[in-house]
Amino acid sequence: MKDFYQPLIESSEIIKLLRKERQLKPFCQQVLQKKVIDKAAEERGLTVTPEEIQAAGDKLRRDKRLEKAADTIAWLAEQMISVEDLEAGICDRLLWQKLAEHLFAKDVEKIFVQSKLQFDHIILYQIIVANLQLAQEIFYEIKEGEISFFDAAHLYDIDETRRHLCGCEGKVYRWALKPDIAVAVFSAKPGEVIRPIETERGYHLFMVEKFIPAELTPERYQEILHNLFNEWLANEVNYLLYNCKV
Structure with missing residues (x-):
């Protein structure tokens, strides 16, 4: 680090700025996390080989299109x-x-099975309007074929971005929805318009384009693995801090 910014910036100035910006604690947490990981890995005989570092470095250079040594x-x-x-x-x-x-690794599949419903997701469209009367009028107009859901969203939704997208919310997981809304949308048939549901945001009309059952994809595997590990790591850091204070 010294080669890059000293004598323009001293290390003490970095720490002072981290304190002022309330970033010192997150930074210290990362340092403690590394200590925990290093100790736990050593206790279990886990190491990283030069070949593994080289392979990961080569992938990084490919991802960043650093084709020549000068680019790197x-x-x-x-x-x-x-x-x-x-x-x-x-x-x-x-x-x-x-x-x-x-x-x-041995726990990921079990966690996935236990919470599989929460990983189900849908391609969802919705319209939000400010009052119930308008929501009901839109609902019946769509049901009678007087207007399409997409045109109604483009005309009436209170959110400008969603109007431009004709109501498209994209991929939405069950866990991201309020329980009553989740029950309604996951019970509907694709293409069915759901009667207005009131929330603090207004009156919602929903339509599900497609149901996508949960699968233990490589991405989902890593997500669950990371969640389990991060929870363990946070507990280990807290234990380390507690013993330090005792």
């Missing part, structure tokens, strides 16, 4: 890090993943 050097300079810094960061991330797999 320029990118490192822009990031204010050295090759050693980059490799150390890659090593930390690989060790994080290895430890997460070691601790919780």
Whole structure:
């Protein structure tokens, strides 16, 4: 770090700014997390090989289209890090993943099965208007074929962005919806318009375009694994802090 900004910036100035911006605690939490991970990995005999670091580094360069050595050097300079810094960061991330797999890989499928319904999702459209009378009028006009759901959303929705999208909310998970709304939309048939539902935002009309049952995809696997590991890591850091104060 010294090579990049000293003597213009001292380390003490960085810490002072972190304090002022209320970012010192998150930064210290990351330091403690690394200590916990390093200790837990060492206790379990988990290591990262030079070949694994090289493979991950090559992937990073491909992802960032750093085709030539000069491109990589320029990118490192822009990031204010050295090759050693980059490799150390890659090593930390690989060790994080290895430890997460070691601790919780066996639990991912069980957690997925237990909460599978929450991972079901839909392609959802909705219209929100300010009063019940208008919502009911729109509902019956759509039911009678006097206007399409998409045209009604484009004309009447209170949100400008959703008007431009003709009511499209895109992919929505069951857990992201309020319980009463989740029951209504997941009980409907594709293309069916649901009667107005009142919330603090107004009166909602919903239409489900498509139901997508939950699958344990590689992305979902990593999401569950990360959640389990992050919960464990937070508890370990809190335990470390508690013992430090005792």
